[in-house]
Amino acid sequence: MDARLFFPAPPARVLAMLRLVAGLLLCASLAVASAAGLTITSPAPKETIHDNSGDVNVVLSVEDGAVLPPGYRIRLLLDGEPAAPDNSRTRFQLSGVDRGNHELQALIVDEDGRVLTRSAPVTFYMWQASRLNPRGP
Template sequence: MIRLMRLSRHGLRCLLAFVVFVATLAPCEAAASVNAPVLLRILTPRTGEMIHSNQDKVAVRLLVLPASAFQKGLKIRMMLDGKIRPRVRRRASFTMDHVYRGKHALQAALVTKNGRIVTVSPVVVFYLWHASHFFHAASIQHAR
């Protein structure tokens, strides 16, 4: 019984946080044309996540609600470190190229055909790590 109450409190808090988040989304003309509030969140990469990639690529997954937003002509525009990426996406899962090692801030925006912003996601900060050419297992073996 006590565990159920704790779970209920946690579930209630999560629901309340979600409602507050959705309520703070500012409506605009483009959102009115979609006929429903649109929710956009970055699922991966997660905030604070360390991504290991030697190919300078990052897999991105987004949550877009309602899913019919793409049928209404909306597209996804990504911003990495405050710079707009040139490629516009039509799916919620894709791979971003040319993401180099270090700390990065990622944000997504749903835009109309005319370029008007419907909604933006919160900023996600992640880190990209890849092996250095100065540190190899072979060099460790030769040092012994």
């Protein structure tokens, strides 16, 4: 005698509900990861950077060391425009930033470019030597 048990397949409604619940749980876990705080740690707010070539090192921190899910990227904006290619790193090197005041902001975007979270904007100042002020303030 064969001792195997056979169970009928669950109804299609049950399978659809299980898929929906699994999808909602996945979305909730991604939302938690994407809601992580994103902060620009360098340059500091109101910092003056002295660099004649306009180089700026930008360092970001993600709250609790959260890791970006696959497909998510960080977008760095300088004065409201993308300043570098999107990537998953938390360090950027900007070149050729003109003298004057500038605003930086970082965004976490998904694979479709939708903004999931953003940092607070940081204003910094770029100082470059000129004939009028060759040695600095």
